[in-house]
Amino acid sequence: MSGNSKPVDRDYHVEQEMSFAIRNKRIVRLRYDLDLRDRVFEPYVLFKSRDGRVMVGGRRVLDENDLFKPPAMRQFEVGLVNNLEVTEETFAIDDRFDSGNLSKSNEIIASVDRPA
Numbered sequence: 404m405s406g407n408s409k410p411v412d413r414d415y416h417v418e419q420e421m422s423f424a425i426r427n428k429r430i431v432r433l434r435y436d437l438d439l440r441d442r443v444f445e446p447y448v449l450f451k452s453r454d455g456r457v458m459v460g461g462r463r464v465l466d467e468n469d470l471f472k473p474p475a476m477r478q479f480e481v482g483l484v485n486n487l488e489v490t491e492e493t494f495a496i497d498d499r500f501d502s503g504n505l506s507k508s509n510e511i512i513a514s515v516d517r518p519a
Contacts, residue, residue: 411482422513434486440467445494451510457481
């Protein structure tokens with residue numbers, strides 16, 4: 404996440420594309436904040452955090468900025484996504500994922516484990 408202390412402006416187009424990717428379990432390529440290269444990401448949940456940021460959480464499969472980083476669960480602020488491509492490639496959901504862990508403090512917009 405960026406070092407900004409307040410949420411950036413919402414990008415409804417990116418939110419809509421990310422929601423589509425989540426509902427269809429599609430892998431995305433995104434360029435984030437000041438990155439020079441893309442990240443390959445499995446988006447699991449789109450949500451609004453307590454401080455008003457619209458975030459996407461999921462599993463980063465590949466970070467072209469650092470090819471030695473292992474896959475890991477990550478969150479990105481949607482307003483800082485500069486470029487987004489929803490690929491045709493699908494992913495399987497990690498059985499341990501439960502968006503209910505977020506719902507007590509956040510507004511869920513879309514999630515792989517909830518009906519659209």
